[in-house]
Amino acid sequence: MKFLDGKAIVITGAGSGLGAAYARHCAALGARLVVNDVDAAAAERMATEIAAAGGTAVASPGSVASWDYAGELIEACVKAYGRIDGLLNNAGILRHGRITEMSESDLRAMLDVNTIGTAACASHAIRCMLEQDGHGSIVNVASGSQAGDIALGAYGASKAAVASLTFSWALELRDTKVRVNALSPLAHTAMAQTNMKFLAQQSASREVVYTTLPAADVNAPAAAFLLSDRSIGINGQIVRIAGEELSFVTHPMIAEPVLKGRWDDDAIGAAFRNTLGRRQQKLGLAYARTMVS
Numbered sequence: 001m002k003f004l005d006g007k008a009i010v011i012t013g014a015g016s017g018l019g020a021a022y023a024r025h026c027a028a029l030g031a032r033l034v035v036n037d038v039d040a041a042a043a044e045r046m047a048t049e050i051a052a053a054g055g056t057a058v059a060s061p062g063s064v065a066s067w068d069y070a071g072e073l074i075e076a077c078v079k080a081y082g083r084i085d086g087l088l089n090n091a092g093i094l095r096h097g098r099i100t101e102m103s104e105s106d107l108r109a110m111l112d113v114n115t116i117g118t119a120a121c122a123s124h125a126i127r128c129m130l131e132q133d134g135h136g137s138i139v140n141v142a143s144g145s146q147a148g149d150i151a152l153g154a155y156g157a158s159k160a161a162v163a164s165l166t167f168s169w170a171l172e173l174r175d176t177k178v179r180v181n182a183l184s185p186l187a188h189t190a191m192a193q194t195n196m197k198f199l200a201q202q203s204a205s206r207e208v209v210y211t212t213l214p215a216a217d218v219n220a221p222a223a224a225f226l227l228s229d230r231s232i233g234i235n236g237q238i239v240r241i242a243g244e245e246l247s248f249v250t251h252p253m254i255a256e257p258v259l260k261g262r263w264d265d266d267a268i269g270a271a272f273r274n275t276l277g278r279r280q281q282k283l284g285l286a287y288a289r290t291m292v293s
């Protein structure tokens with residue numbers, strides 16, 4: 001018995017890159033898949049490849065940025081397999097640009113695909129999952145860039161929004177059989193390739209600087225785990241896969257107060273001078289900058 005046997009799972013953006021690696025791995029573990037991609041030929045190719053390898057998959061081409069199409073995508077899974085057990089919200093796009101260079105259309109495009117696309121697919125899937133028997137798993141895709149990254153502010157923000165949605169949905173659904181987690185992956189893909197020229201600038205804020213990135217399939221076992229019943233009890237977490245290191249991403253929290261009760265302008269100034277100035281939070285994935293007085 002394979003641990004995804006019979007699970008009906010939708011993977012978005014599965015025509016290439018990380019999504020394709022997730023799809024191959026989940027299909028080999030017995031999952032019945034709906035393979036989505038905005039690139040119709042890529043989605044069809046992946047479904048055909050999985051079927052040729054003895055797996056079960058249907059293709060559903062379309063853009064997750066369309067709320068209506070997202071509904072059709074989830075419906076395609078219910079139509080093909082009678083239910084939906086898992087959704088891997090992998091489809092995403094990346095456009096570079098510092099705040100002084102960023103265009104409105106790039107920012108809106110990333111929010112449309114990365115953030116609204118994730119919410120659209122999850123909203124439709126969760127409604128179905130709550131009406132059926134058994135456990136459901138939503139796996140979103142965040143990014144290390146949500147911690148702050150040079151030339152990736154807008155991309156990181158679209159992924160930070162996904163992380164925040166993950167926390168809220170996990171809280172809303174904590175008393176149900178539907179759990180919501182996220183992956184923060186790392187892999188050499190077409191998307192990652194576009195970022196290579198920025199690596200030198202980004203290195204000061206990153207925990208590891210890679211000259212070669214890990215292969216996409218390194219990320220697939222964690223995705224399969226989160227989609228499977230093996231992860232029942234794990235909820236609201238972001239799983240970081242950085243090559244040979246597996247960890248959780250810490251959640252944004254309110255730090256210990258340094259003032260309580262009422263204060264005036266001078267007390268606020270003193271709090272920053274005496275305490276908060278020295279306690280500034282790390283920026284990016286590794287870089288700690290202290291206040292220059």
Ligand SMILES: NC(=O)c1ccc[n+]([C@@H]2O[C@H](COP(=O)([O-])OP(=O)(O)OC[C@H]3O[C@@H](n4cnc5c(N)ncnc54)[C@H](O)[C@@H]3O)[C@@H](O)[C@H]2O)c1
Pocket residue numbers: 012013014015016017018019036037038039042062063064065089090091092093094113117141142143144184185186187188189190191192
């Ligand atoms: N590669 C990394 O190191 C890395 C790191 C952190 C997060 N991520 C995230 O992982 C996911 C996959 O990244 P990747 O590196 O494989 O990217 P990729 O660009 O190589 O592949 C993305 C796939 O998504 C599809 N896609 C794009 N827009 C879509 C849409 N609107 N609807 C449906 N499909 C769409 C593309 O056609 C492509 O097949 C993305 O969400 C990305 O932000 C990747």
